[in-house]
Amino acid sequence: MGIKVGIIGCGSIAKFRHAPEYKANPHVEEIVFYDRNEERAKELAIEFGGRVVKTVEELFNDPAITAISDCSSNEVHHINTSNALLSGKHVLCEKPLAINEKFAEEIIEAERKSGMKLMIDHNQRFTKAHLKAKEILDKKELGEVLTFKTSFGHQGPENWGVDKSNATWFFKKDRSYSGVAGDLGIHKIDLIHYLLDDEIEEVHAFHGALDKVDETGKLIEVCDNVVCALKTKKGRLGTASFSWTYYGSEDNSTTIYCQEGIIKIYQHPEAPLIIEKKDGSIIKYELEPIQTNNNQTNSGVIDAFIDCIIHNLQPPVTSQQALACLKVIDQILGL
Known part of the structure; x- marks a missing residue:
């Protein structure tokens, strides 16, 4: 049974890194795209296969989605990543984790409370x-x-x-x-x-x-x-x-x-x-x-x-x- 993943934010990092790498991973069955600009999400869904949702809540509330990549801009990581974790999704969050320590601590608290996996995309290690x-x-x-x-x-x-x-x-x-x-x-x-x-x-x-x-x-x-x-x-x-x-x-x-x-x-x-x-x-x-x-x-x-x-x-x-x-x-x- 393959994994279904969601991507929040369909800018360059999603287009050039997350979407193609999910597409190439044999365990990933489907990618679901969300962006405030729906046209951007549609473009990636066409390019990589998958579907589009109109609201971020649809990603959070879909029990079929196992994991989410948070590719949103820095100032909303603490909102999107925390909500994704608390809705029972594993999260790969783009760096930086948050725009300040206080918001980062909010994310870490959501991780602790949810028991889900949180990874941050510091890709130079790999x-x-x-x-x-x-x-x-x-x-x-x-x-x-x-x-x-x-x-x-x-x-x-x-x-x-x-x-x-x-x-x-x-x-x-x-x-x-x-x-x-x-x-x-x-x-x-x-x-x-x-x-x-x-x-x-x-x-x-x-x-x-x-x-x-x-x-x-x-x-x-x-x-x-x-x-x-x-x-x-x-x-x-x-x-x-x-x-x-x-x-x-x-x-x-x-x-x-x-x-x-x-x-x-x-x-x-x-x-x-x-x-x-x-x-x-x-x-x-x-x-x-x-x-x-x-x-x-x-x-x-x-x-x-x-x-x-x-x-x-x-x-x-x-x-x-x-x-x-x-x-x-x-x-x-x-x-």
């Missing part, structure tokens, strides 16, 4: 290069981690969104809340927590709207760039930069500096993972390239979510881990 790096670090093949640097930047959400418009909700303070920090930055915060088995506890950061303008020609209300220095609980030091103004190719690179060498991730097109050892030897792992906005491959997130439902496993990205990342974003923004 790439082959990051999984391999994690394995190397866990085995301490290069000794202890000392420092790190990570970047995530591209040309901005107006180039990725469905409408290709600078009226995008990502630029609106009341909807996006945290700008590039919550869009791209939170991914790399989660990645550092995951790779290092550690948490960032101290932050010094600069952020600002340097170049992006909204549909009226004014600088946007949220940051389009962040540069920060970070310290973890275990004493590792690092830097991070997140940007919507990298007006060339996307940068999704991370470097981990250890006692016996360096791990370079997504810095060379031919070798997504390179180890440079203290003795001068170099190992190149020719793994798959990372997903970019222009190169969509299966992220592994949907398969992991469906797997944890079928086999009753703990989700590989938990709400508590997502909350820890959200707290770092709040520190970065000085909240």
